[in-house]
Amino acid sequence: xxADVPLGAFLSGGVDSSTVVALMQAxxxxxxxxxxxxxxxxxxxxxxxxxxxxxxxxxxxxxxYLEPHHAxxxxxxxxxxxxxxxxxxxxxxxxxxxxxxxxxxxxxxxxDGGDExxxxxxxxxxxxxxxxxxxxxPQPLRRGVAGAIHLASPQAWDRMFAHLPQRLARPQAGxxxxxxxxxxSASPAQLYPLxxxxxxxxxxLVIGGAELPDLVADSSADNIAPDLAERMQYLDQRTYLxxxxxxxxxxxxxxxxxxxxxPLLDHRVVEFAWSLPRDLKLRGGSTKWLLRQVLYxxxxxxxxxxxxxxxxxxVESWLRGPLREWAETLLGEKRLNREGYLNAAPIRxxxxxxxxxxxxxxxxxxxALMFQSWLERQAH
Numbered sequence: 001x002x003a004d005v006p007l008g009a010f011l012s013g014g015v016d017s018s019t020v021v022a023l024m025q026a027x028x029x030x031x032x033x034x035x036x037x038x039x040x041x042x043x044x045x046x047x048x049x050x051x052x053x054x055x056x057x058x059x060x061x062x063x064x065y066l067e068p069h070h071a072x073x074x075x076x077x078x079x080x081x082x083x084x085x086x087x088x089x090x091x092x093x094x095x096x097x098x099x100x101x102x103x104x105x106x107x108x109x110x111x112d113g114g115d116e117x118x119x120x121x122x123x124x125x126x127x128x129x130x131x132x133x134x135x136x137x138p139q140p141l142r143r144g145v146a147g148a149i150h151l152a153s154p155q156a157w158d159r160m161f162a163h164l165p166q167r168l169a170r171p172q173a174g175x176x177x178x179x180x181x182x183x184x185s186a187s188p189a190q191l192y193p194l195x196x197x198x199x200x201x202x203x204x205l206v207i208g209g210a211e212l213p214d215l216v217a218d219s220s221a222d223n224i225a226p227d228l229a230e231r232m233q234y235l236d237q238r239t240y241l242x243x244x245x246x247x248x249x250x251x252x253x254x255x256x257x258x259x260x261x262x263p264l265l266d267h268r269v270v271e272f273a274w275s276l277p278r279d280l281k282l283r284g285g286s287t288k289w290l291l292r293q294v295l296y297x298x299x300x301x302x303x304x305x306x307x308x309x310x311x312x313x314x315v316e317s318w319l320r321g322p323l324r325e326w327a328e329t330l331l332g333e334k335r336l337n338r339e340g341y342l343n344a345a346p347i348r349x350x351x352x353x354x355x356x357x358x359x360x361x362x363x364x365x366x367x368a369l370m371f372q373s374w375l376e377r378q379a380h
Contacts, residue, residue, distance in 0.1 A: 001024060001027065001028070001109070003106070003107045005105070005106035005107060006033070006104065006105040006106055006107070007033070007105055007106070007107040007108070007109070008032065008033030008034060008035060008101060008104065008105040008107070008108050008109075009021050009024060009032060009033070009034050009035070009108055009109040009110070010034075010035055010036070010097060010101065010108055010109070010110045010111070010260075011034040011035065011036050011050045011053065011054060011059070011061070012036060012046045012049070012050055012111070013036070013046050013047075013048075013049030013050035013051075013052065013053045013303075013304075014046065014049075014111070014304070015111075015114060015120065015288050015291055015292060015295060015304060016111025016112070016113075016114030016115065016120070016264065016288075016291070017050075017110065017111035018053045018111075018295055018299055018303075018304060019111065019114070019291055019294060019295045020109055020110070020111045020263060020264065021034055021053070021054075021057060021059060021109075022057055022295060022297075022298035022299055023294075023298075024109065025057045025058065025059060025298075026298065031058055031059050031060040032057075032059045032060065033059070033060050033062070033104055033105055034050070034054050034059040034060070034061045034062070035061075035062050035063070035064075035097055035100055035101040035104070035108070036050035036051070036054075036061070036062075036063045036064075036097065037063070037064055037065075037066055037093045037096055037097040037100070038050075038063055038064070038065045038066065039065070039066050039093075039313065039314055040065060040067070047063045047065065049303070049304075049306070050063065051063060052303050053299055053303055053304075056299055056300070056303060057298065057299065062100065062104065064096065064097070064100045066092075066093060066096060066313070068318050068321065068322040068323070069322070070092075070096060071092050071313065071318060071322075071323070072322060072323065072326075074092050074095055074096065075092070075323075075326070075373070076373075077095075077255075078091060078092075078370065078373060079370075079373050079374040079376075079377035079378075080377060081095065081251055081252065081255045082247075082251050083251075084374065085367075085370045085371040085373075085374040085375075086247070086248070086251075086370060087198065087363075087366050087367035087369075087370040087371070088244050088248050088366075089313050089315045089362065089363070089366045090248065090313060091248050091252055092313050093313050094248055094249060094252040094253075095252040095255060095256070098252050098253040098255070098256050098258045098260070099256045101258055102253075102256040102257060102258040105258075106257075106258065106259060107258070107259045107260075107261060108253070108258055108259070108260055108261070109260075109261045109262075109263055110249060110260055110261070110262055111264060112241075112245050112246065112249060112262045112264065112265070113241065113245075113262055113264040113265040113269075113270075114264050114288065114291060115236075115287075115288075116233055116236045116237045116240070116241050117233075117237075117264060117265075117269065117270060117273035117274075118273060118281050118287070118288040118289075118290060118291045119229060119230075119233055119278075119281035119282050119287055119288060120287045120288045120291075121232075121236070121287070122176075122287075123192075123195045123196070123232055124229045124232055124233065124281075124282060124287060125282070125285065125287060126183060126191075126195065127191065127228040127229040127232055128228075128229045128282050129285065130180075130183070131183070131188075131191060131228065134183070134184055135188070139185075142184040142185055143184070143185055145181070145184045146180075146181035146182070146184045146185050147181075149177050149178065149180060149181040150178070150181060152174075153174065153358060153359075154174025154175050154177070154178055154359060154360055155174055155357060156174070157173050157174035157177050158172070158173055158174045160173075161173035161174075172360070174360070175360050178359075179195070182194055182200075183195070188228065191228070192216060192231070192232055192235060193216055193217075195232075196216075196236075196240060198363050198364045198366075198367045199346075199364050199367065204343060204346060205342060205343055205346060205347070205368070206341065206342060206343070207340060207341060207342065207343055214239075215235065215238050215239055216235055216239065221234060221235055227278060229278070229282060230278060246262070249262075276290065292304070315362040315363075315366055316354075316360050316362040319354060319355070319362060319365065320354070320355055320357070324355065327351065327365065327369060328351075330368075330369055330372040330373060330376070331347055331348070331351050331365070331368060331369065331372065333348055336348075339375065341371070341375070342368060342371065342372075347365075347368050350364060350365060351365060
């Protein structure tokens, strides 16, 4: 918090950013400036939760609700802003919350790193509980579970879950069940790549493509972290955190001249987190158990306890609506064949399924769109 310029914080209302803001406010004589982005779309809007936390802590809170036209305005700038094909659709709200924040302060603290250090991602729960149960089932039975899930479309599952009590409701339930079906058929070695990949078989996407050796495929990680959930944490800290999360925040914030700081990634916090026994992170089906205990000294659990949402954008509906023409143009079959980088067939198949509403392929399509958008920028 030491700065010669105005300082604030990003606040999503989740565990990590709320903990950072709570500790900031506990040390500040003045209300901390906090900022959040909201969406008028079910399953994506965290602004209401951020506002509740801000009210409880007494921060000076500013929020901005994002409309599709704001995304359209930002998209042409993404290739230049990131200077590479960068395919995390939350780059849009990250840029917009940075832009909003920079109007008021010059430095902003974020909660990035909390998920990786204290086991916050849903995939750690999958590894810790679900996979251990599935592993006892014979492979044919697991395939049967996957087949049963596929009897209904993701949209049908969403409608079924919408009628459940709120404590059982899950955002994007259909997509998560379809991911469960893929997990049920996987082997332990396939599990992590399956959970983090946007395309199941990415070399098929690129003409003449091949998977290069990387840390994920390196078995040495098994020795560093024998426990599956901790191994995922280790791989996330070595790959996903620096290559996606920190790159996204750094480039989006610096595009508007905002300095983003990540206090949870202070080396002393990282070392401390790795010294902890695992049950202080994952306990009784709860993620980030120890971090929650710190937070609940300052904020009631009732304001925080809810299914993890993640900081994303409703690209699923945008691609079927206001971004449809843009997507159809960049992923046109003739264009893809002419350029000669990406295989048109799998992309066109997913685009057709997505536009019809049969499946939600927003993340894998976004990867292809960001490559195409970057390629178009290079041509000019």
